[in-house]
Amino acid sequence: MISTSLTPLEVTLRAKRDAGRKLLVPYVTGGLKGWTDAIRAAAANGADVIEIGLPFSDPVMDGPIIQQASQQALDDGATPISILEGVRTLDVDVPLVVMCYYNTVHHAGHERFASQLFQAGIVGAIIPDLPLEESGPWCAAADAVGLATIMLAAPTAPDERLPRVCARARGFVYSVGLLGVTGERTELAATASLLAKRLKKVTDIPVIIGVGVSNSAQAVEACKVADGIVQGASVVRRLMEGGPDAVGAYVAEVRAAIDASTV
C-alpha cells in the first residue's frame, strides 16, 4: 500500500521511474575542490538526484578514493555548515540529498540537523552507519520536516529484514551492490543484481544500486534489474583528476548509456 504522505523526493522519483526513465545519482564529496561546479555539471548532464557527501574523519563505509576526497575536504576546512551554505548557492533544479555518517547528525542533534538540511534545500539523507534498529529518533526528526531518509539494504540481510527496511525507507531504497566499501571495481558484483531483484519483489519504492557500480557498462547492467544507480568513487575520482568538466562528461556518458539501453 502506498502511503498518502510520500516525501517530495519520492514523488519525483516514482514519476520518472514510472515514465520509464532509469535514475542516475552521482555522488560528490562536499567541500572538495570544485564540488559546487561538479554538482552543476552533473545536474546539467542528466542526473536525477545528486548525493552530496559531508566529509567525516572516520568513514568506515568508504574505500580509498572517497576517504582521500573526504580528508582533502576536511584539510581545506570543510564543515557541515560550510557545505550547506555552499548548497544554498547552487541553484540547480535536481533534488539534492546528503550522505553523512551518524556522528555528524548525533553531534548536531536530530531535530536541529534535520532543520538545517531542510533550510538548505536538501530533500533527503543517507546515513550508512545508522541501521534500521537505531534509526528511530533520526527518522522521526526527518519525517517531521518532510526530509526523506534513504535506507540502505545490504546483501547480507535475510529475507525477513528487507520488507522492514523498505517500509522505513523514503525517497528510494539504496541497494548496496556488494560486500564491501565504496570504490571502483572491474566488474559489477553478482550480489548487486541479486539484492536489487530481492528488493523489487518486496517493495514498490524505487530501488537504486550503489557501491561498486563503476562505469557506464556496469550502470547499464545494474539498471536491467534496478530502477537506477549511484555513481560514487568513479565521479569523485574524475573530480579530483579532471575537475568539474570531467564530471559533467562522465555523467553525460552514463546517462546516454542507460537511456540507450532502455529504448
Added chain:
Amino acid sequence: MSISNQSIMSEPSESGRFGEFGGRFVPETLVPACQELEAAFREAWADPIFRAELDQLLKEYAGRPSMITECYQLGAKLGIRLVLKREDLNHTGSHKINNVLGQVLLAKRMGKKHIVAETGAGQHGVASATAAALMGMSCKVYMGAVDVERQGLNVFRMKLLGAEVEAVHSGSRTLKDAVNEAMRDWVASVESTHYCLGSVMGPHPYPWMVREFHRVIGSEAREQCLERYGSDPDFVVACVGGGSNALGIFSGFVDTKARLIGVEPAGGAAVGRGQPGVVHGMRSYLMQDEYGQVQEAHSISAGLDYPGVGPEHSYLASIGRAEYPTVTDTEVIEAFQLMAKTEGIIPALECAHALAWISREAPKMQGKTVLMNLSGRGDKDVGQMMEILG
C-alpha cells in the same frame, strides 16, 4: 544504597545499551553478523562444554590464574599497601589473551575460517595471532603506520606467529584508524571472517562479550585478596584506552565498597574531556570537535592512543560508580622507571598510567590497600623508552 550494584555490570539491555551508552551503529551489511555473534555468544556462554574448554585453555595455555604480588618496597615508599594483579605473566604478556582465546574459540564454533583484528600497541594483535595459530585459523592484523613504527618488536612477533600485518596509512595512522580498516575488511569478508575486536568497545555484543571474557581477572583478584588479606581492597586501579583490562578487574569489585579508578592518558581522555558521540559502532564518550569530527588522541602509549572509550565506562562514569582521572606522559615515564627500580618489574607503558596516578595520589590514600591491574609487561616498550631516556 539506592542503586542496586547487582544490576551494574550484568547484561546490557536488548539494544546493547549500558544506560544510554552502547548500541549497534554499524552499516546494514554488518547487522546480521552482529546478531549472529550475539546469539552464538549467548548460547556458548551458557554452555558448560564451551566454558570448560575455555577454562582449560586459560589454565593450561595462558597460565591462569595469574598471581597477585604485593609491592613491599614501593608500598612502603608510598605509604600504601600496593597489590598488583599480574596479567603481565599471562602467555603473550598481557590480559589480551583472555578475550582472544574466548573469541577465537567462539569463532571456530561458529564455523569461521579467518580472523581480522586491529591493534594499537600490538598486544592484542600478538594475542590474536597466537590464538589463530593455536586453533588453525588465518589471521590479519591492522595496525596504524605510526604504531608499526614504534612497536616493531610486536610486528615481528605477529609475523612469526603466521599473521599478516597490514600498516594503516589513513587518518591519524594509529589505533582508531586500525579499527576503521578492520571494520572495512569485515564489511567485505563478513561471511567467512570473525572480527576479533580487542577491547570493550564496538557494536553490541562486543562491549559485553569482551568484558565477560575478561571477568576472570576480577573474579580471581577478588578471591585472592580475600584469601590473602581477608578483605576487599579500598581502591581498584587500571589504565583505560578502550578499557578492557579495567572492566575485567572492575567486574570483580563493582559490588564492593572499593573505589574504581580508570586512568586515562591526558592526551586521550575520552571520559574526562569527551562528549557523547557515535563511532566504531557504539555511543560513548568521544573526543570530537565542534562538528563531530573525531579528534586524534596523543599518548606516549600506543595502546591508549584512542579518542573513544568502551560504552560501559561511560555508563559507570555517568552514574558515578567509577572515576576517570588523567595522567601526563611525563608522570608515566617516571612511574615506568619507579616500578622497574623498586620492584624489579618492567610494566607496559599502558599500566604505568595506573601507577602514575597511584603514585601521585598516594598522600591521600595513606594506609589503604590499592589493587592495581598490571595488565601487561613492558618488554615491548623498552626500545621506545631507550630513545626517550637516552
